[in-house]
Amino acid sequence: MLVDFFFALRQGGLPITLTEHLTLLEALEKRVISGSLDDFYHLARIVLIKDEKHYDKFDRVFGAYFKGVENLADLINQAMEDRQIPPDWLAKRSQLDLTPEEQAMIESLGGWEKLMEAFRERLQNQKERHEGGNKNIGTAGRSAFGAHGYNPEGMRLGQEGTRHRRAAKVWDQREYRNYDDSVELGTRNIKVALKRLRHFAREGSDLELDMDSTIRETGRHGYIDIQMQPVRENKVKVLLFLDVGGSMDDHVRICQELFSAARSELKHLEYYYFHNFIYEWIWKDNFRRRGNRLFLPDVLNKYGPDYKVIFIGDATMSPYEITHEGGGIEHHNAEPGYLWMQRVRQHFGKVIWLNPEPRERWTHSPSIQIVNEVMEGQMYPLTLDGLTRGLRALSGR
């Protein structure tokens, strides 16, 4: 029972487990809800969906599933028979949902069964969009089926916004569309991977009680001898260089994920932008890159060798941009890009390049191979595995 619903949700890409489904059934059995389909919708959402970003997906699947079902009443009936929930549950539902007039109207059309049957029949007869009129399924008409209509006892189909509140099917309104934000999807994995970079150290003033040496010293002296120590903190410092624009547009999402994860996980994080490859100029603000550019040697002087450096870029360009002076497409560079990269690597020691291009394509692009050579193999694909390996290389001492 409701198994198809479960699989429909999973097929819709919602991360629902069997345990949660069983919990939903348990809730039905314990009669948490009083009976209407709206209640069922809310209950299912509370139990199955654990993040508002999935709400929109859920609304769509729910809408599609319960629209496509042959007969809604049958489905719920079936569900209840399986769980031995008395059928008067359903009777209550129709009392709750429909006014006596509405019920009478449905009766006049031959009852719910008849209504559904008539609906299917008309759906078969009609293949085109229909507006106005009073028979076919469509909008703004007087037919019993469709949206924005004058037939209050009819069925409302896919109408956005509510004309009269009772007929509102909440899942059609898709109010949570804005929360369906897949940017955050992979961030947790990335954060966990970034933990590899942790480098704990005790520095600064003594703020924390050092239990072990307090006990040791107290035992030795015979009086309480409090020993303090600095707080243990993640001291890792990271410098991020991000390639922007051009061919990087395809990889904006993954770069955003990585960036947002790094920002929240690392305390000492600085970032700069470059285009395609690194030359003497970089910039901090993408909107004012012409005016506010920074001279790379100044930046190198600013940050000590204890910073770990990550370049993020697809390294897809003309080989001349790396190997020749004047090859850069942003400005005329007096020295070739690879020289600047060598200086960066010499200064910092720990430098890696993360490449969002899939590994298989690396061999087809000469520039990627050149960059990889300049990096002496310290180029990793921007996948979870590549990130993990890259960060391991960074954290080795």
Next chain:
Amino acid sequence: MIRFQGTESYVATEELKMAMNAAITLERPLLIKGEPGTGKTMLAEEVAQSLGMPLYQWHIKSTSKAQQGLYEYDAVSRLRDSQLGDERVHDVRHYINKGPLWQAFDSEHRPVLLIDEIDKADIEFPNDLLRELDRMEFYVYELQQVVQARHRPIIIITSNNEKELPDAFLRRCFFHFIRFPDKATMDQIIQVHYPHLKKDLTKEALEVFFDLREIPGLKKKPSTSELLDWLKLLMAEDIPAAALRSADINAAIPPLYGALLKNEQDVHLFERLAFLSRRQGL
């Protein structure tokens, strides 16, 4: 069966009531998310109050450890007492400080436990509470004893979405997202908090408030709690409804807007917009 129906001072939507009741009936923790200031923390207090249950609160900080919710072993006091020759030192029991979770487990009546802002803690924090929330028991190493809940507490967890919570944790919770209230609900909320507020002032204030929320690019949109503060100020200053009516939000800055906009950039943005539209009007 225990059912939460909202209280006189707290307007709960049908959805929220159902979520709460489902969590109570099925004894699952309820995870509440929503914009800041939509009454997430208030919910626990109101539930406890309306059902006549004791409330235990655990406010999470960035340094919170799961262990602190269970108990803490105060070794320093014991060390001191050993120096002073205090008799208590021989019983470790005296140096175990119960955390909010233990206190809730010990409660004589079924309690409500609030775990506030769980997303503030370390990313692994929720994972350390899985067994405790599942089985409602934990092991105390110092006493070599298992602590079990006498009554399964009603657990309410709030999150501001600063960190993603782990799947294993989410699977054990029910989830409800408090949507920002619409005008009708907001009207109700104001009625509950300031029953003597003049009708027209409420109406004008609400218009201004919802207009303000529509301004694109605000860093922090004003929320329910800010609206309530603002109304309180308006009442205290005895500002007439007419003063608000002059505004078209873009043309004039509403009085005492400091209560609504908490962010310097937002205030700047807002003043700039007001200036621009005044100039266009001339």
